[in-house]
Amino acid sequence: MTHTVLTFISKVKPDQTDRLGPLLDEINKDPESNKYIPFRSLGLLHFASLVLHQSPDTPEYGPYLIFENNFDGELDDYLKDLYVHASSGLHQIYSACLDYTVTSPSDRQGIIAYLKDHVVLPNAYHIGNTGRSVTRILQEQVLHDALEAHADTLVERGQPASPGDLLANFQQFVRDDQKWSWIPGVGPRQTFMEQFANWSKFILAIVIALVLLPIWIVPFVICMLVLRYKESTDPVQQSLADSTNVRQLLEKENQTKIVQNHMASITIVKPGRLRRVALWTVLWAVNLLARARATHGELSGIPSIHFAHWSMIDDGRRLLFLSNFDGSWENYLDDFIDKAAVGLTGVWSNTLNFPRTYFLIFGGAKDGPRFKAVARDGQTITNAWYSAYRDQTVQGIDNNSSIREDLLKPLDATGAMALLQRL
Amino acid sequence: MAELERKDIQGIVVSAYKHLPCAVFLLLRVKNAQPSRTWLAQMATEVMASEAKDETLSINIAFTYSGLKNLGLGQDALDAFSLPFQEGMAAPYRARLLGDNEENAPTGWDWGAPNNPVDVLLMIYGKDEATLNAALEREQKALPAGGVELVKILSAQRQPNTHEHFGFADGIGQPVMAGTGNKQRQLQRTHHATELPVGEFLLGHPNVYGVIAPSPAVKAADDSQNLLPEIPADAAGLNAEAGMHDLGRNGSYLVFRQLAQRVAQFWQFLDKATCTANGASNPGARDRLGAKFVGRYKSGAPLVLSPEHDNPALGNENNFTYYPKDPDGLKCPIGSHVRRCNPRDSLGPDPATALNSANRHRLLRRGRSYGPPQENPLVDDGAERGLHFMCLNSDIERQFEFVQQTWVSNPVFNGLDGEVDPLVGDLLRGDSIFTVQAEPLRRRVEGLSRFVVTKGGSYFFLPGVQALKYLASLRS
Numbered sequence: 001m002t003h004t005v006l007t008f009i010s011k012v013k014p015d016q017t018d019r020l021g022p023l024l025d026e027i028n029k030d031p032e033s034n035k036y037i038p039f040r041s042l043g044l045l046h047f048a049s050l051v052l053h054q055s056p057d058t059p060e061y062g063p064y065l066i067f068e069n070n071f072d073g074e075l076d077d078y079l080k081d082l083y084v085h086a087s088s089g090l091h092q093i094y095s096a097c098l099d100y101t102v103t104s105p106s107d108r109q110g111i112i113a114y115l116k117d118h119v120v121l122p123n124a125y126h127i128g129n130t131g132r133s134v135t136r137i138l139q140e141q142v143l144h145d146a147l148e149a150h151a152d153t154l155v156e157r158g159q160p161a162s163p164g165d166l167l168a169n170f171q172q173f174v175r176d177d178q179k180w181s182w183i184p185g186v187g188p189r190q191t192f193m194e195q196f197a198n199w200s201k202f203i204l205a206i207v208i209a210l211v212l213l214p215i216w217i218v219p220f221v222i223c224m225l226v227l228r229y230k231e232s233t234d235p236v237q238q239s240l241a242d243s244t245n246v247r248q249l250l251e252k253e254n255q256t257k258i259v260q261n262h263m264a265s266i267t268i269v270k271p272g273r274l275r276r277v278a279l280w281t282v283l284w285a286v287n288l289l290a291r292a293r294a295t296h297g298e299l300s301g302i303p304s305i306h307f308a309h310w311s312m313i314d315d316g317r318r319l320l321f322l323s324n325f326d327g328s329w330e331n332y333l334d335d336f337i338d339k340a341a342v343g344l345t346g347v348w349s350n351t352l353n354f355p356r357t358y359f360l361i362f363g364g365a366k367d368g369p370r371f372k373a374v375a376r377d378g379q380t381i382t383n384a385w386y387s388a389y390r391d392q393t394v395q396g397i398d399n400n401s402s403i404r405e406d407l408l409k410p411l412d413a414t415g416a417m418a419l420l421q422r423l
Numbered sequence: 424m425a426e427l428e429r430k431d432i433q434g435i436v437v438s439a440y441k442h443l444p445c446a447v448f449l450l451l452r453v454k455n456a457q458p459s460r461t462w463l464a465q466m467a468t469e470v471m472a473s474e475a476k477d478e479t480l481s482i483n484i485a486f487t488y489s490g491l492k493n494l495g496l497g498q499d500a501l502d503a504f505s506l507p508f509q510e511g512m513a514a515p516y517r518a519r520l521l522g523d524n525e526e527n528a529p530t531g532w533d534w535g536a537p538n539n540p541v542d543v544l545l546m547i548y549g550k551d552e553a554t555l556n557a558a559l560e561r562e563q564k565a566l567p568a569g570g571v572e573l574v575k576i577l578s579a580q581r582q583p584n585t586h587e588h589f590g591f592a593d594g595i596g597q598p599v600m601a602g603t604g605n606k607q608r609q610l611q612r613t614h615h616a617t618e619l620p621v622g623e624f625l626l627g628h629p630n631v632y633g634v635i636a637p638s639p640a641v642k643a644a645d646d647s648q649n650l651l652p653e654i655p656a657d658a659a660g661l662n663a664e665a666g667m668h669d670l671g672r673n674g675s676y677l678v679f680r681q682l683a684q685r686v687a688q689f690w691q692f693l694d695k696a697t698c699t700a701n702g703a704s705n706p707g708a709r710d711r712l713g714a715k716f717v718g719r720y721k722s723g724a725p726l727v728l729s730p731e732h733d734n735p736a737l738g739n740e741n742n743f744t745y746y747p748k749d750p751d752g753l754k755c756p757i758g759s760h761v762r763r764c765n766p767r768d769s770l771g772p773d774p775a776t777a778l779n780s781a782n783r784h785r786l787l788r789r790g791r792s793y794g795p796p797q798e799n800p801l802v803d804d805g806a807e808r809g810l811h812f813m814c815l816n817s818d819i820e821r822q823f824e825f826v827q828q829t830w831v832s833n834p835v836f837n838g839l840d841g842e843v844d845p846l847v848g849d850l851l852r853g854d855s856i857f858t859v860q861a862e863p864l865r866r867r868v869e870g871l872s873r874f875v876v877t878k879g880g881s882y883f884f885l886p887g888v889q890a891l892k893y894l895a896s897l898r899s
């Protein structure tokens with residue numbers, strides 16, 4: 001099972017932002033079943049967000065509408081589904097956009113063609129729960145809850161039992177009920193071929209890079225020296241984060257009992273071709289690495305990202321970052337600093353005001369207060385956000401999958417104990 | 424490392440005043456700037472800096488955002504303070520992340536909410552009741568009529584020992600600030616000391632990232648008497664350029680929360696959860712489940728080191744981590760209070776990285792219990808009692824709020840599912856659970872209610888002595 005991670009990006013008619021903003025707010029009040037895009041009806045969708053971005057710092061770009069989608073399978077199937085459930089809503093939303101010429105929501109081909117024209121595929125992305133479809137994640141959660149409840153009754157009864165006996169009891173519990181008959185039929189998270197293909201690309205890239213070393217090493221060294229000079233003089237963040245922006249962001253964060261949050265950020269790439277090339281290259285490497293290595297729930301040691309994308313937009317002059325993550329913003333940023341500072345500095349050091357770096361990847365994010373101020377200033381309001389499983393973490397979903405995968409296996413006492421400890 | 428500027432640092436930063444067992448906290452409101460500043464100039468001479476050690480009495484002082492504003496501090500300077508301090512603890516989204524919902528909501532607070540704000544916190548510590556009461560009387564008389572108004576007097580209870588009202592030893596695990604000399608003392612007392620850079624607790628000094636902890640500064644022109652130190656070129660920080668004058672230096676953010684403890688409800692709940700099949704109390708099991716909630720026994724002995732029974736010999740022991748001895752919470756539950764408040768090396772696959780990350784979120788706790796001790800913990804006597812929780816940190820978001828949000832009230836903390844800290848978490852009425860990890864199967868204790876209720880609170884700025892003089896010298 002593969003996922004598709006993409007955005008639709010459109011320019012908004014400046015006189016339409018006042019209409020579009022409240023519309024998106026209305027979606028956000030009831031993301032599951034609002035009248036525009038009732039996201040819960042989209043059975044393939046994991047996370048979606050709508051961002052209406054207009055920055056006073058960059059008036060030349062005008063207002064943008066960024067529609068983030070993270071879904072199961074291929075774009076065509078998803079678009080069909082999206083159109084069926086949201087044709088009228090899509091038409092109302094995109095009527096606010098500059099090059100939208102469709103005149104009626106019943107123009108199926110027109111709307112789908114418009115969306116396809118505006119697809120922006122990310123330069124790099126990360127998926128926390130590789131290979132798990134929405135259906136599977138929700139099913140495994142229901143199973144997990146049922147097993148927890150069953151465990152409560154077993155504990156209540158207080159019968160001492162060996163791990164083997166207990167496991168047998170759980171297996172019987174599942175076999176006795178027809179509604180769990182789907183359990184044995186679920187495929188692996190990733191097939192061998194999928195893993196093999198990703199690793200092959202990764203290794204092939206390294207081999208090619210080594211073979212071509214004599215050709216690129218001299219230009220590379222020159223570029224690094226130029227970069228070293230530039231980064232010693234580039235301006236860095238000098239002020240606390242803009243409090244008006246932070247207040248608006250905080251209003252939206254940590255709704256209900258926080259389990260998940262969303263972050264949208266648009267930053268300006270530093271001037272000059274060299275920075276654009278450096279950013280493109282780093283993102284390419286991040287993506288290669290993420291495909292091959294980050295398939296077990298963690299991206300460079302960060303265990304809390306469901307879906308994240310990096311896209312260079314506006315001919316590489318701006319960097320869009322979208323992330324659906326577990327826990328608080330502070331925790332997310334601290335994880336970045338403590339566990340992934342090199343990778344993230346490699347990416348964002350190419351954008352304006354980033355803390356002082358050395359050779360592109362060192363320093364930078366290690367300056368915690370400055371890094372957080374830059375991150376907040378680059379962040380833009382997420383107008384509407386949907387998650388198909390708001391109370392679940394990446395690690396919790398992985399745990400549910402592991403339970404489901406092992407539950408019906410014949411296990412020895414150690415294996416049985418390990419499984420019981422997952423409850 | 425440079426010497427601490429002890430003359431400029433208020434005493435509470437380096438000492439919890441254990442030798443001064445009596446304390447009272449005055450919450451004040453600034454009604455008129457000029458007489459208030461005259462009063463403050465006098466207070467600046469009475470405030471105990473950390474260079475001296477008075478064996479009988481000590482006074483410290485701190486201000487909220489509205490306090491600084493009402494004293495006449497300019498808007499530019501006010502804007503240079505950190506956002507949580509500017510907004511205060513009761514701002515709706517801060518209340519949300521702190522778990523101050525329902526019964527805890529600021530609308531029900533006795534003080535610190537928008538409808539009953541406070542400006543100044545005066546902390547008086549004395550060696551006995553007589554000394555304290557004399558000082559209290561004197562300070563109350565010194566308040567200029569029409570200038571500074573008394574809002575509330577919060578008395579702390581004389582501490583017979585270091586146990587909080589639920590009956591557990593408290594204040595064992597504390598980080599120490601570099602340069603104070605507290606490390607040796609802590610090592611002797613608890614066999615462990617986590618020493619952190621000065622900038623974790625004092626503004627204007629290098630913090631745990633090796634950069635200057637953001638500190639509010641004023642333009643040189645706004646400090647014509649040169650009361651504040653000039654920021655050197657190598658110590659410029661956010662909103663604090665070289666050449667400006669450092670208003671925050673040697674100051675700290677003081678978080679104050681008045682937390683009422685429902686002692687009888689706590690022990691009655693544990694009693695019910697552990698009673699035998701015929702409904703009889705089981706004191707041993709009750710104490711044991713209480714210890715599972717807390718993560719230490721009443722004596723203070725950590726469950727990790729003594730999983731089966733209390734061991735008073737380990738009462739002050741703090742030399743342990745979770746990863747090697749108890750990665751799965753079988754000894755000390757993952758959701759227990761002390762494990763949530765300081766998870767040490769337990770979050771994440773690599774213990775060294777986890778410990779390093781956890782130490783970015785430490786607090787210097789300075790709290791005191793209030794209200795009479797409860798004779799019989801199982802019988803409600805109707806009296807209010809609790810903890811005046813106080814802590815010092817240089818970054819409210821990264822330290823206090825982080826602990827409260829990401830650890831204490833996080834329903835999915837470290838792989839848990841739908842539960843919060845059993846003592847101070849945002850417990851829904853009768854609808855919360857607590858998981859006791861065990862082999863072969865965990866036990867989920869159900870039906871927890873709030874045992875601790877927020878009664879008031881504010882974020883304060885505890886200035887350095889020079890900054891205090893500067894505030895007293897303002898003209899507006």
